[in-house]
Amino acid sequence: MVPLPWYLIFAAALFCIGLYGVLARKNAIAILMGVELMLNAVNINLIAFWRYQAVEQVAGPAFAVIVFAVAAAEVAVGLALFISIYRRRDSIIADDIDLLKW
Amino acid sequence: MDFLKDPINFIANWLGTLLSGWGLSEPLIAVVLALLGVLVIVLIVLAIAILLVWIERKVVARFQDRLGPNRAGPFGLFQPFADIIKLIIKESILPEGAEWLVYNLAPVLTMATVLMIWAVIPFTPTVLGSDVNVGVLYIVALGSIGTLAIIMAGWASNNKYALLGAFRTVAQMVSYEVPLVITLLIPVLLSHSMGINHIVEAQEVWFFVLSPLGALLFLIASVAEIGRSPFDLLEAESEIVAGFHIEYTGMRFGLFYASELLHALTISTIAATLFLGGWRGPGVETWPILGVIYLAGKSFLLYFVVMWVRYSLPRIRIDHMLNFNWKFLTPLALTILIVTAILEKVMTGASLAVRSLVHLSGNVVIVIVTIQILRTYARIERQRFDDSRPLAVAAEPPVTTT
Amino acid sequence: MTTTQMIFLATALLTLVAAIMVVSTRKLVHAALWLILALFGVAITFVLLEAGFFAVIQVVVYIGAIAILMIFAIMLTRREVRDVSPQTNRSWWLAAVITVLFFTGIVFMLSSWEGFSVNQPVAGVGVDTIDKLGQALVSPHAYVLPFEVASVLLLAAMIGAIYAAREKK
Numbered sequence: 001m002v003p004l005p006w007y008l009i010f011a012a013a014l015f016c017i018g019l020y021g022v023l024a025r026k027n028a029i030a031i032l033m034g035v036e037l038m039l040n041a042v043n044i045n046l047i048a049f050w051r052y053q054a055v056e057q058v059a060g061p062a063f064a065v066i067v068f069a070v071a072a073a074e075v076a077v078g079l080a081l082f083i084s085i086y087r088r089r090d091s092i093i094a095d096d097i098d099l100l101k102w
Numbered sequence: 103m104d105f106l107k108d109p110i111n112f113i114a115n116w117l118g119t120l121l122s123g124w125g126l127s128e129p130l131i132a133v134v135l136a137l138l139g140v141l142v143i144v145l146i147v148l149a150i151a152i153l154l155v156w157i158e159r160k161v162v163a164r165f166q167d168r169l170g171p172n173r174a175g176p177f178g179l180f181q182p183f184a185d186i187i188k189l190i191i192k193e194s195i196l197p198e199g200a201e202w203l204v205y206n207l208a209p210v211l212t213m214a215t216v217l218m219i220w221a222v223i224p225f226t227p228t229v230l231g232s233d234v235n236v237g238v239l240y241i242v243a244l245g246s247i248g249t250l251a252i253i254m255a256g257w258a259s260n261n262k263y264a265l266l267g268a269f270r271t272v273a274q275m276v277s278y279e280v281p282l283v284i285t286l287l288i289p290v291l292l293s294h295s296m297g298i299n300h301i302v303e304a305q306e307v308w309f310f311v312l313s314p315l316g317a318l319l320f321l322i323a324s325v326a327e328i329g330r331s332p333f334d335l336l337e338a339e340s341e342i343v344a345g346f347h348i349e350y351t352g353m354r355f356g357l358f359y360a361s362e363l364l365h366a367l368t369i370s371t372i373a374a375t376l377f378l379g380g381w382r383g384p385g386v387e388t389w390p391i392l393g394v395i396y397l398a399g400k401s402f403l404l405y406f407v408v409m410w411v412r413y414s415l416p417r418i419r420i421d422h423m424l425n426f427n428w429k430f431l432t433p434l435a436l437t438i439l440i441v442t443a444i445l446e447k448v449m450t451g452a453s454l455a456v457r458s459l460v461h462l463s464g465n466v467v468i469v470i471v472t473i474q475i476l477r478t479y480a481r482i483e484r485q486r487f488d489d490s491r492p493l494a495v496a497a498e499p500p501v502t503t504t
Numbered sequence: 505m506t507t508t509q510m511i512f513l514a515t516a517l518l519t520l521v522a523a524i525m526v527v528s529t530r531k532l533v534h535a536a537l538w539l540i541l542a543l544f545g546v547a548i549t550f551v552l553l554e555a556g557f558f559a560v561i562q563v564v565v566y567i568g569a570i571a572i573l574m575i576f577a578i579m580l581t582r583r584e585v586r587d588v589s590p591q592t593n594r595s596w597w598l599a600a601v602i603t604v605l606f607f608t609g610i611v612f613m614l615s616s617w618e619g620f621s622v623n624q625p626v627a628g629v630g631v632d633t634i635d636k637l638g639q640a641l642v643s644p645h646a647y648v649l650p651f652e653v654a655s656v657l658l659l660a661a662m663i664g665a666i667y668a669a670r671e672k673k
Contacts, residue, residue, distance in 0.1 A: 002508055006512065010520070012611060012614070016607040017520065017527060017603070018527075023595075024600070026593045033539050043558075047553050058640040066651075070654065075570045079665070083581060235556070242564055
């Protein structure tokens with residue numbers, strides 16, 4: 001059997017790689033890909049804890065289903081906004097979208 | 103006699119005892135038998151794909167009042183082999199600027215996702231590739247990977263027409279996934295399970311009788327999903343650009359072509375399993391091997407219907423296609439899903455005859471209401487069209503005073 | 505080292521390598537394809553955790569919808585040949601430092617938790633997980649409220665996305 005710490009460390013590593021993608025990439029869609037990796041790491045954590053600690057309750061899978069739905073909604077709205085911004089300013093580099101900076 | 107009744111399990115058990123006699127451990131025997139099963143299924147299905155090329159050409163010929171291929175072998179049976187040899191000996195071109203890995207992976211992925219569907223279809227009451235309890239959702243997932251393969255094909259060709267064709271094909275496929283998934287939920291509701299073997303076992307009365315509108319919508323959505331006529335505007339040969347597989351020649355194109363035909367047979371088999379009762383038929387309990395024959399008969403019947411539709415209807419324009427999906431199929435599928443769910447909940451514990459009759463009458467009521475709405479809408483459209491047409495009257499010539 | 509452990513290590517290696525390629529490759533379409541491979545690795549991890557339903561949902565929702573949407577958005581928002589400039593911004597080294605610190609912080613916090621050395625999963629999860637999940641998602645004593653709120657969220661996201669990405673005439 002696979003020990004639980006392995007799953008947790010794997011999820012933590014995936015989360016940190018996603019965090020690096022969010023912090024270090026220029027293109028807004030690449031940042032969104034980092035966010036997706038982070039959400040997947042969270043899902044792995046939820047299901048691993050459910051399987052190893054509390055498999056007769058159903059809170060783990062219910063929470064994971066909500067995370068799936070929220071991730072899908074966020075990607076849809078985010079990409080629609082990026083397309084709209086691209087039409088306006090012809091650029092999708094996160095550093096160029098700084099109208100609100102003072 | 104036992105061998106004749108259930109030859110597949112008999113052979114599997116005999117092989118299992120043989121291998122354990124050779125000293126292999128239990129899990130290894132399971133893996134070896136599973137791999138052997140995969141090999142057998144894939145070989146049989148691919149051989150049927152070759153046969154499908156011949157069937158397709160003969161049937162289209164008969165629909166068009168001609169004979170079809172009859173020179174290459176008796177009744178033209180060697181025609182598919184001639185096609186295959188022609189495709190194999192063509193030059194293998196990689197377009198300039200195309201990614202080698204993605205370009206070669208796309209046709210393989212298309213064929214793989216079609217073949218993987220055969221893992222969850224039950225052939226007899228006892229023979230099943232893999233009894234996952236989310237079989238219906240597995241089929242939906244493989245359809246999604248199929249759309250991904252098309253994007254990969256379109257993008258890797260380094261050709262903007264291929265890319266545009268791939269986008270439009272994927273837009274069509276993703277749009278028609280919505281009514282497909284909704285109508286796939288109807289057998290799930292009627293049998294209280296997502297596992298396909300459970301669905302077949304729950305069909306004392308075929309689900310086609312309980313929900314004919316659901317079966318019809320499933321067939322329409324599947325035919326549109328696989329990009330087959332009359333929904334094949336984006337990849338037909340007579341259109342200006344042949345869609346996402348412009349840059350594919352030789353056996354790679356052969357893989358796309360064969361996977362499209364095989365996908366049509368696969369959705370016929372899925373529809374036969376979910377709506378027409380799969381391996382059910384007289385005498386299947388005592389002679390399980392008859393289940394294969396029943397399933398083959400039903401799925402080829404549905405495949406003939408799909409071909410019939412293909413060769414009788416003209417092609418549908420892309421904006422009509424998308425309007426048809428979002429303004430007609432999806433609301434209708436949602437309506438029938440809600441009605442089926444409500445009726446099923448209301449009638450928990452009722453007998454089978456009562457359930458069948460109530461579901462059937464619910465479907466008939468929805469059909470009548472839909473036809474009435476369509477007639478009203480058509481009449482309003484006709485009036486609007488008649489009113490707005492300008493009268494073709496020539497202008498008065500200017501009066502000249504000469 | 506049992507077979508399951510070997511399969512898990514292979515899957516974890518595949519997923520982490522694909523994730524690193526996502527955040528470090530230059531061409532954005534390649535990043536999207538590596539993301540699809542990483543999501544597939546996560547689906548295999550769900551299968552190893554005996555949550556087959558979630559593996560299939562992952563393929564349908566993430567790979568079949570989100571990844572395809574990202575590829576569409578990448579194609580719609582790119583200039584001609586712009587993939588030659590470096591894809592990381594100026595303070596990428598700070599991001600790397602923060603990431604490593606974060607990872608060591610998480611592992612340190614986890615290792616000081618007394619449940620960290622659990623080796624065996626709880627036995628016997630049956631096939632009625634989906635049944636219980638379905639009933640919990642619509643039961644008033646359980647999770648019907650988050651379920652309905654998530655449905656409203658999806659509806660709002662759909663309407664908002666359609667409106668935001670419309671061509672303004």
